[in-house]
Amino acid sequence: MGNTAQNHRVPGAKGCITGMKYPHLASALLAILLTGTSLFSWSTYASSLEDRYIHVLVPTLPDQAIGGSALLRSAFRQPDLLPALGSSELLQVESSYRAIDFFASYPTGFNVFVVAKVGATPLVLAQDLAAIGPSLRGKKVVISLTPLVFYHPEVYPEDYAGNFSRLHADELAFSPYLSFDLKQIAARRMLDYPDTLSRDPLLRFSLEQLAKDGPLSRLLYYSVLPLGQAQTLILRLQDQREVVSLIGRQPGLDPVVTRSPANPDWESLATQAEKQQAPRTTSNPYGVEDSIWFDTHKAWVDQGKAPGSGDSDYLDHMLRTQEWTDLNIMLRTLKELGAQPLILSLPAKGPLMDALGVSSAARQQFYDSLEGTVAAYGFPLVDYRQFDGDQYFLIDLFSHVSQKGWVYVDQTLDAFYHGSLH
Numbered sequence: 001m002g003n004t005a006q007n008h009r010v011p012g013a014k015g016c017i018t019g020m021k022y023p024h025l026a027s028a029l030l031a032i033l034l035t036g037t038s039l040f041s042w043s044t045y046a047s048s049l050e051d052r053y054i055h056v057l058v059p060t061l062p063d064q065a066i067g068g069s070a071l072l073r074s075a076f077r078q079p080d081l082l083p084a085l086g087s088s089e090l091l092q093v094e095s096s097y098r099a100i101d102f103f104a105s106y107p108t109g110f111n112v113f114v115v116a117k118v119g120a121t122p123l124v125l126a127q128d129l130a131a132i133g134p135s136l137r138g139k140k141v142v143i144s145l146t147p148l149v150f151y152h153p154e155v156y157p158e159d160y161a162g163n164f165s166r167l168h169a170d171e172l173a174f175s176p177y178l179s180f181d182l183k184q185i186a187a188r189r190m191l192d193y194p195d196t197l198s199r200d201p202l203l204r205f206s207l208e209q210l211a212k213d214g215p216l217s218r219l220l221y222y223s224v225l226p227l228g229q230a231q232t233l234i235l236r237l238q239d240q241r242e243v244v245s246l247i248g249r250q251p252g253l254d255p256v257v258t259r260s261p262a263n264p265d266w267e268s269l270a271t272q273a274e275k276q277q278a279p280r281t282t283s284n285p286y287g288v289e290d291s292i293w294f295d296t297h298k299a300w301v302d303q304g305k306a307p308g309s310g311d312s313d314y315l316d317h318m319l320r321t322q323e324w325t326d327l328n329i330m331l332r333t334l335k336e337l338g339a340q341p342l343i344l345s346l347p348a349k350g351p352l353m354d355a356l357g358v359s360s361a362a363r364q365q366f367y368d369s370l371e372g373t374v375a376a377y378g379f380p381l382v383d384y385r386q387f388d389g390d391q392y393f394l395i396d397l398f399s400h401v402s403q404k405g406w407v408y409v410d411q412t413l414d415a416f417y418h419g420s421l422h
Contacts, residue, residue: 086144119159
């Protein structure tokens with residue numbers, strides 16, 4: 001009887017013995033499950049907080065919207081916000097006509113969520129877009145460019161570093177939504193700025209493997225890919241924590257914004273804006289604002305360039321610049337993520353460029369090159385080339401928009417949002 005009892009096997013006993021054999025494994029799995037559930041719950045809570053306050057945060061232009069992704073992701077979730085990414089041209093000139101001010105009261109049913117910083121270029125914007133990931137699919141987004149960035153053979157390292165976001169770079173390098181080929185091209189360009197990678201050895205190693213062309217480097221990249229995606233997740237959660245903290249530091253913040261419907265008369269607004277702009281440019285015949293003219297522009301014009309004398313250098317720089325590679329990286333990112341972008345390129349300040357020796361014929365080659373590049377991806381482009389010779393559309397050589405210019409930009413944004421852009 002004793003032996004029979006000892007040899008008797010209870011159904012299911014084997015599983016119990018196995019579970020007792022590895023108690024630490026079971027505890028570890030439970031801990032991982034609980035941690036994952038907690039992080040998911042916290043992230044969901046943070047997202048709901050972002051969505052609640054995103055509209056009231058729009059006019060404050062928090063830095064977290066530039067280096068992070070949580071606020072921009074939230075903006076893409078809002079049907080009455082139109083995200084716009086670019087450089088200083090989107091912010092520089094304070095005016096009631098500036099998009100972030102003009103649309104602040106939702107006159108036609110939406111506002112513009114601007115993510116912009118001085119020196120941002122297509123390579124930076126490609127990383128910004130990668131940080132949005134699948135949230136871009138089917139969503140409208142405005143990408144702002146200026147001709148000036150195509151006048152130089154290379155992006156200035158200080159401009160790239162000043163706009164570099166470790167989170168955004170990680171999102172591109174470890175993205176499961178972008179093709180290997182695209183990530184490889186982007187990696188080669190990102191490695192041209194090694195100083196930005198010094199704080200992230202995993203990112204640097206991954207970019208180096210991406211940039212190489214061989215089976216071993218590809219194997220190494222995919223070997224560290226899970227680590228990179230885990231690191232990206234941590235950075236994303238840290239970003240959300242910063243946004244929650246930002247909201248928490250503003251007690252009594254009212255998430256409700258005032259909305260004042262209106263029907264803009266664009267033609268009248270443009271006429272009014274030009275009348276307001278003209279008195280600010282009395283020192284020169286080029287439409288450069290007085291303070292800027294005496295600060296920098298007058299000295300350039302005083303060099304007395306002959307007409308067309310600068311065409312050769314201009315075309316050489318414009319056609320050889322790395323910006324065309326970066327632009328294709330950005331456009332491919334938009335395409336692979338399924339976005340519905342508007343590429344908006346401000347014009348050159350023609351009268352001033354003439355005085356600096358760059359002819360209208362040379363400038364037209366830039367417009368044509370840009371048009372052909374964007375058309376290859378099937379995206380709409382508004383380049384305002386018809387305002388190349390307009391005295392009052394821009395305030396300086398750097399394509400910063402005047403009060404008059406903003407009216408036309410606002411009209412474009414309004415038409416794009418409402419699906420009436422032609």
